[in-house]
Amino acid sequence: MTILWNLIKSFFCYTWFTLNFIKKLILNIVFLLLVAIIGYYIYNNYYNQIINLNKHKKYILEINVQSLTDEIINHNNILLRSIDKIFNLPDQNSTFQIAQAILRAKKDKNIGAIVLNLNDFMVEDITIINYLGKYLNDFKSSGKLIYAIGDMYNQNQYYFASFANKIILEPQGELDLHGLSVENFYFKNLLKKLKVQINIFKIGDFKSAIEPIIRNNMSSSTKIVEKNLINNLWNYYLETVISNRKISLQNLFPNHKDFIQKFKNSNGNLALYALNNKLVDKLSTRFDFKCEMIKKFGWDEKYQTYNHIDISEYISQNFKEKNKNNxxxxxxxxxxxxxxxxxxxxxxxxxxxxxxxxxxxxxxxxxxxxxxxxxxxxxxxxxxxxxxxxxxxxxxxxxxxxxxxxxxxxxxxxxxxxxxxxxxxxxxxxxxxxxxxxxxxxxxxxxxxxxxxxxxxxxxxxxxxxxxxxxxxxxxxxxxxxxxxxxxxxxxxxxxxxxxxxxxxxxxxxxxxxxxxxxxxxxxxxxxxxxxxxxxxxxxxxxxxxxxxxxxxxxxxxxxxxxxxxxxxxxxxxxxxxxxxxxxxxxxxxxxxxxxxxxxxxxxxxxxxxx
CATH class of the missing domain: 3.90.226.10 (2-enoyl-CoA Hydratase; Chain A, domain 1)
Structure with a gap:
């Protein structure tokens, strides 16, 4: 009996040892693969992708951002850039750094133009767009061109695009200009049905933050305030775009009747409607736009596209952190x-x-x-x-x-x-x-x-x-x-x-x-x-x-x-x-x-x- 028990004990011990060995082996292999992948990306996305600008060529500074942050981004951090690439995470960009890069590009003899690639642009804060727009207008004063390209434009994307010299839209694209609105959900009836008692103590007659939980609709005073607010914001939007594009209000935001007539004249094609009303400058596929840029700025053999430098790379090459700040x-x-x-x-x-x-x-x-x-x-x-x-x-x-x-x-x-x-x-x-x-x-x-x-x-x-x-x-x-x-x-x-x-x-x-x-x-x-x-x-x-x-x-x-x-x-x-x-x-x-x-x-x- 003792021999049988020892045999069973030995079998399970060796089995456990074998499983432990296999587990450690697999983990080590996974770890080594991860190190290899990170090493590959560090080499491929940093050392192998540094663009040394040829002094005798003109390059496009390409701005393709999703979101912007208030903080300064260290674009020279190789590890974080590699991790971003591995997980396919969106690049983080600093509003201030991009503005300073545009300012530098204005005087940079290697930079011949800027391309705003706006497909993924998701910045909702108009004050940020205005800040960058100021620098884009300054860049244009040098005689260099800015191109904006997008498959379609939402309101904020188009607002940003309006600072460009040329706006290009895909032939199947459209512009979504619908104005501004304020809408809330109201929960008073729901809370009443659930027997939830809301105890409220408030000072400020126009303090509307609590209305959704004490009312079933927007109060008349809040409607007046919010209506005035969105009217002022929308008027500023229109005035800025009209000034940037040198077009009329009737072209930019016509009344419903005029819009329908113009839409019919464009055969129900929203892209053609945008072109006919001077909202965009050209209908073009990305391939055709790429060919046009190659003719103007030359061919990049390495990346199989026109000569360009990405905004993040341009920032990393031109802006270094200082040791002492005040x-x-x-x-x-x-x-x-x-x-x-x-x-x-x-x-x-x-x-x-x-x-x-x-x-x-x-x-x-x-x-x-x-x-x-x-x-x-x-x-x-x-x-x-x-x-x-x-x-x-x-x-x-x-x-x-x-x-x-x-x-x-x-x-x-x-x-x-x-x-x-x-x-x-x-x-x-x-x-x-x-x-x-x-x-x-x-x-x-x-x-x-x-x-x-x-x-x-x-x-x-x-x-x-x-x-x-x-x-x-x-x-x-x-x-x-x-x-x-x-x-x-x-x-x-x-x-x-x-x-x-x-x-x-x-x-x-x-x-x-x-x-x-x-x-x-x-x-x-x-x-x-x-x-x-x-x-x-x-x-x-x-x-x-x-x-x-x-x-x-x-x-x-x-x-x-x-x-x-x-x-x-x-x-x-x-x-x-x-x-x-x-x-x-x-x-x-x-x-x-x-x-x-x-x-x-x-x-x-x-x-x-x-x-």
Whole structure:
């Protein structure tokens, strides 16, 4: 019996050893293959693809980007570029670096033209497009041409294309120009059917962020405000394109009757309609366009196309990081959440405080606001920076409203883009309770506590004392909001309260109301910080988030099952939140799903929902 047992034991031991050996062998082979693949891509996509420009040839600078970031991208990081290539991830490009590359290309004798390849262009922020458009117009002043090419153009793609000398459209393509609209989902009836009690405490008559959960439709006052907003934004869009293309309004955006007639005259062909109305300059396939560029700029034997250099490669060859910088740049983007995100911004501000080489700060804000506690947290850190005579210049992006504007008031000087949406001064608290919903399902919540009148559970009715506390807290947050504006903008409390009703304004109107100092862009901020710090040669230090956002780039690569697994949601919850914020905001779901986090349940946020 002992011999039999030893034989069985030996068999399983050897089997286990063999399986372990095979497992390690497979893992090692996979690892070696991965190293080989990465090594191949590092060689093939870096050392083997460096384009040395021939001084006797003209090249096209090709701009083919999907999205843009506020942060500076290190295009010389071989490993990250190789990983991007392996996983087929979209290139990350910096708005500032592209603008500087266009500026350099203007004087670069090797660069003969720019091609805007806009098929994958997904930038929605018009203020960013305007900034790059300014540099494209400057490039054209050198006599060099800009070509825009696309299979079809959505509104923002066409807006960007309008800065080109020539717009080329595929013969089967079209332009989608439909104007702007504001639409929301409203949940009052749904919440009523589910017996969800929404407790709301609000200051600001035009504070419309909570309407979707307390109404079944848009209020008449909000309709007036939003209609005025989209009219102003759309008029600016039309004026810019008309100026760029040198065409009439009737050609660009005719009334329905005229459009139908012109469409009939074009035999129902949208591409031909665009050509006939001078919206584009030529209908051409990509192959024909490629042949035209080869005739003008020569043949690249290596890449089997016209002589060109990609924007990322051009940046990596021409722009090197400096060791010492004197002005910091910090970006505040998206919804303000209290916790890791707000603490990360504060940490960046503290870096500026502690660095003796940094003499001032440019604060870029593109935020609808969010948690009032997060806004105060960031604001207080900025005020501390000013106490050591490091000036702050705020430059606003597409949106710097509510809590985003709260932060902006800490600046010594505030610059708004002409299309920036700002204001929305006001606060509110939203506390849903689900006790009646649970009763429908036969679930009851019970227990003991020190003070029944201060129960903070969502599964019990909100006690009267808690309601009174929230009401006082909201009033206190509103008064603080009014005070920081009065203090930062040098206004009386009474004058600020006239503006602190939730109303929104675009750049010029915000300036008239004294909410901002001037209308401009990032270049205006550089000029102003130079004046305030008395530094002639400004060198920018772009402070980046400590949160590693590389896994975020893999979100589109990961299958649905992984992204929705418990492991992914627990370990990478901040990434999931980051990627969902804008989509939730546009569907009025942030407050409902508690994606905005404030420990006091008090918010200063504006819903941007323009399509």
């Amino acid at each position: 002005i910091a740049v910090i970006s505040v983007n998206g919804v303000l959440n209290y916790g890791v995100e707000s603490s990360n911004i504060v940490e960046q501000i503290n870096q500026v405080y502690l660095d003796p080489d940094i003499k001032g700060l440019i604060l870029k804000i593109n935020s609808p606001g969010g948690s009032i506690t997060a806004a105060e947290h960031i604001y207080n850190a900025l005020i501390s920076l000013k106490t050591i005579n490091k000036p702050i210049v705020v430059v606003m992006g597409e949106l710097a409203a509510s809590g985003g504007y709260f932060i902006a008031t800490a600046g010594n000087y505030i610059i708004s883009n002409i299309n920036t949406i700002t204001g929305s001064i006001g606060v509110f608290a939203v506390v849903p309770t689900f006790n009646n919903t649970l009763k429908i399902l036969g679930i009851n919540n019970d227990g003991v506590n020190i003070d029944n009148s201060l129960v903070g559970s969502k599964y019990n009715e909100l006690p009267l004392k808690s309601k009174e506390i929230l009401k006082v807290a909201v009033k206190g947050s509103y008064d603080k909001f009014v005070y920081v504006i009065a203090n930062g903008r040098h206004k009386s409390i009474q004058d600020v309260k006239k503006l602190a009703n939730g109303m929104i304004w675009l750049g010029q109107d915000a300036k008239k109301n004294g909410l901002v100092d001037s209308v401009g862009d990032f270049d205006s901020a550089i000029k102003k910080i130079s004046e305030l710090t008395k530094i002639k040669n400004v060198s920018l230090e772009w402070l980046e988030s400590d949160i590693n956002l590389f896994p975020l780039k893999l979100l589109d690569f990961l299958p649905f099952e992984i992204k929705n697994s418990i492991f992914f949601k627990n370990i990478f919850s901040y990434l999931e939140n980051y990627s969902m914020q804008k989509k939730l905001l546009k569907n009025n779901s942030l407050l409902l799903t508690q994606e905005v986090n404030d420990p006091k349940n008090i918010y200063a946020i504006y819903n941007l929902n323009i399509h």
